[in-house]
Amino acid sequence: MSKKPRESAAEGESEFLASYDPSKYERFSVAVDVVLVAAFEGDLSTLLVPRDEHPFKGQHALPGGFLRKDETLEEAATRVLRSKANLTGVFLEQLYTFGEPGRDPRTRVISVAYYALVDEARFRAAGERAVRTGRIRVPWEGETGGPVKVVDEKGRALPLAFDHADIVGMAVKRLRGKLDYAPVGFQLLGETFTLLELQRVHETVLGRPVNKDSFRRRMLASGQLEATGRAQSGVDHRPAELYRFARRSAV
Amino acid sequence: MSKKPRESAAEGESEFLASYDPSKYERFSVAVDVVLVAAFEGDLSTLLVPRDEHPFKGQHALPGGFLRKDETLEEAATRVLRSKANLTGVFLEQLYTFGEPGRDPRTRVISVAYYALVDEARFRAAGERAVRTGRIRVPWEGETGGPVKVVDEKGRALPLAFDHADIVGMAVKRLRGKLDYAPVGFQLLGETFTLLELQRVHETVLGRPVNKDSFRRRMLASGQLEATGRAQSGVDHRPAELYRFARRSAV
DNA sequence: TTGACTTCGATACATACGGCATATATGTAT
DNA sequence: ATACATATATGCCGTATGTATCGAAGTCAA
Numbered sequence: 001m002s003k004k005p006r007e008s009a010a011e012g013e014s015e016f017l018a019s020y021d022p023s024k025y026e027r028f029s030v031a032v033d034v035v036l037v038a039a040f041e042g043d044l045s046t047l048l049v050p051r052d053e054h055p056f057k058g059q060h061a062l063p064g065g066f067l068r069k070d071e072t073l074e075e076a077a078t079r080v081l082r083s084k085a086n087l088t089g090v091f092l093e094q095l096y097t098f099g100e101p102g103r104d105p106r107t108r109v110i111s112v113a114y115y116a117l118v119d120e121a122r123f124r125a126a127g128e129r130a131v132r133t134g135r136i137r138v139p140w141e142g143e144t145g146g147p148v149k150v151v152d153e154k155g156r157a158l159p160l161a162f163d164h165a166d167i168v169g170m171a172v173k174r175l176r177g178k179l180d181y182a183p184v185g186f187q188l189l190g191e192t193f194t195l196l197e198l199q200r201v202h203e204t205v206l207g208r209p210v211n212k213d214s215f216r217r218r219m220l221a222s223g224q225l226e227a228t229g230r231a232q233s234g235v236d237h238r239p240a241e242l243y244r245f246a247r248r249s250a251v
Numbered sequence: 252m253s254k255k256p257r258e259s260a261a262e263g264e265s266e267f268l269a270s271y272d273p274s275k276y277e278r279f280s281v282a283v284d285v286v287l288v289a290a291f292e293g294d295l296s297t298l299l300v301p302r303d304e305h306p307f308k309g310q311h312a313l314p315g316g317f318l319r320k321d322e323t324l325e326e327a328a329t330r331v332l333r334s335k336a337n338l339t340g341v342f343l344e345q346l347y348t349f350g351e352p353g354r355d356p357r358t359r360v361i362s363v364a365y366y367a368l369v370d371e372a373r374f375r376a377a378g379e380r381a382v383r384t385g386r387i388r389v390p391w392e393g394e395t396g397g398p399v400k401v402v403d404e405k406g407r408a409l410p411l412a413f414d415h416a417d418i419v420g421m422a423v424k425r426l427r428g429k430l431d432y433a434p435v436g437f438q439l440l441g442e443t444f445t446l447l448e449l450q451r452v453h454e455t456v457l458g459r460p461v462n463k464d465s466f467r468r469r470m471l472a473s474g475q476l477e478a479t480g481r482a483q484s485g486v487d488h489r490p491a492e493l494y495r496f497a498r499r500s501a502v
Numbered sequence: 503t504t505g506a507c508t509t510c511g512a513t514a515c516a517t518a519c520g521g522c523a524t525a526t527a528t529g530t531a532t
Numbered sequence: 533a534t535a536c537a538t539a540t541a542t543g544c545c546g547t548a549t550g551t552a553t554c555g556a557a558g559t560c561a562a
Contacts, residue, residue, distance in 0.1 A: 211549075211550055211551080213549085213550080213551075213552095214548080214549050214550060214551095217548085217549080218548085218549080221548090231557095231558090235558085235559085236558085236559050236560070237557085237558060237559065238556075238557040238558040238559085239557080239558065
């Protein structure tokens with residue numbers, strides 16, 4: 001607490017303990033971009049918006065919007081989901097903040113990225129609006145977290161605008177990391193599901209097969225599953241039991 | 252791609268596919284706050300700056316600064332560490348972005364939080380400047396991620412300015428989560444260390460004792476450790492082998 | 503009705519790993 | 533030299549996961 005004189009002020013840094021008034025400083029555009037993820041048919045899918053203006057005209061971007069004055073970041077992300085995908089009440093979590101000076105050629109934009117998880121039905125409904133969906137092809141081998149390849153229904157590459165490929169890559173990485181300690185797989189399924197369906201979702205996210213019996217045992221032992229007593233229908237083999245996510249009610 | 256008319260525009264949202272020019276939108280102050288963490292004497296410690304002006308005068312804040320026009324977020328965090336703690340070359344990673352409208356009573360500030368890890372020696376050197384250090388007391392039981400209690404050397408509570416207690420809590424939570432799958436414990440130690448020292452660091456971060464033998468086996472089997480061949484000195488018992496972090500050179 | 507077929511779901515067993523106890527090694531202090 | 537403290541190695545055991553096998557429960561076709 002003694003007021004020692006500052007020795008050799010580090011490289012002209014002068015705001016050390018200085019009073020700073022936020023309004024004096026540079027101000028930035030703040031955007032929120034959302035990676036809406038679904039898992040079906042063995043692939044991850046994400047919602048994209050085609051850009052019909054410069055920059056990155058003809059490419060695709062993540063749904064996003066600029067932060068408004070009186071809303072929280074999460075409210076902005078919720079608003080983006082509602083306005084661009086007609087979705088409400090979905091799992092939503094902050095992902096990472098991207099702020100490279102050159103990421104938007106027009107002006108500097110700080111983008112707070114969120115990711116959201118929905119089941120196949122809600123994803124398809126959201127995709128029926130004027131937006132476009134893209135399949136995320138993630139390299140199974142090697143590190144994930146860098147840019148990923150996003151393709152359309154026919155497998156053609158969909159180049160992403162800005163640094164959105166990095167954002168998608170980061171979303172996949174985060175999702176994989178959370179899968180085995182957070183109840184996140186359920187978010188990608190409907191109200192009820194069979195154990196095999198849950199397994200397929202996990203395999204899709206992880207990008208590798210998982211052992212069936214171990215997976216079943218682990219899930220049943222986790223206490224997160226609740227048997228409905230009802231069985232699958234419409235299959236030409238023995239129907240599986242339908243489960244639902246146990247919302248911490250029991251136990 | 253067909254230009255369908257928008258059906259029942261969701262609640263007056265009008266920026267759907269609309270051209271948006273970032274410069275038209277609200278602009279915000281963007282700050283970077285850094286949780287500088289060290290682990291010694293059984294506690295986590297973090298660097299704090301006493302505030303001598305309103306708001307939160309008399310309380311303590313995390314070292315931080317406002318983002319400048321041409322620097323990246325990480326560069327800003329690096330600059331904060333250099334200018335306020337005289338530290339360079341430390342482990343630094345983005346933590347979370349806090350943007351509640353009321354978090355700074357003066358004006359709205361979006362804060363991108365980072366956390367940095369240093370060993371005891373560098374932390375003490377940083378703490379000898381005009382800044383203050385606080386011990387992080389984290390409740391061992393229950394959830395972590397919310398606000399934590401930060402105390403001074405004498406155990407008195409140090410109230411934190413703004414939402415900085417939440418930021419510290421989030422840093423602890425992140426650190427715990429990363430501990431067993433990322434080589435993050437080494438960042439909290441010096442160049443060489445004994446296995447017991449590494450164990451103490453893990454215990455401090457996790458807030459619970461870990462099994463000695465299992466820990467030793469796991470660490471040695473991880474391939475992240477490299478024996479130096481030298482032994483501890485200055486202890487009045489059998490000295491332990493000194494290890495260093497293996498930087499992916501071998502294997 | 504019956505049998506082939508498919509998937510579900512249970513059981514048994516081998517293996518890997520962490521928690522735990524104990525024994526031995528290797529240094530310092532007296 | 534002896535006592536002592538800690539490091540380090542080894543074995544045991546309970547638990548969780550990987551793997552193989554088998555009966556159960558449906559559909560479908562003859």
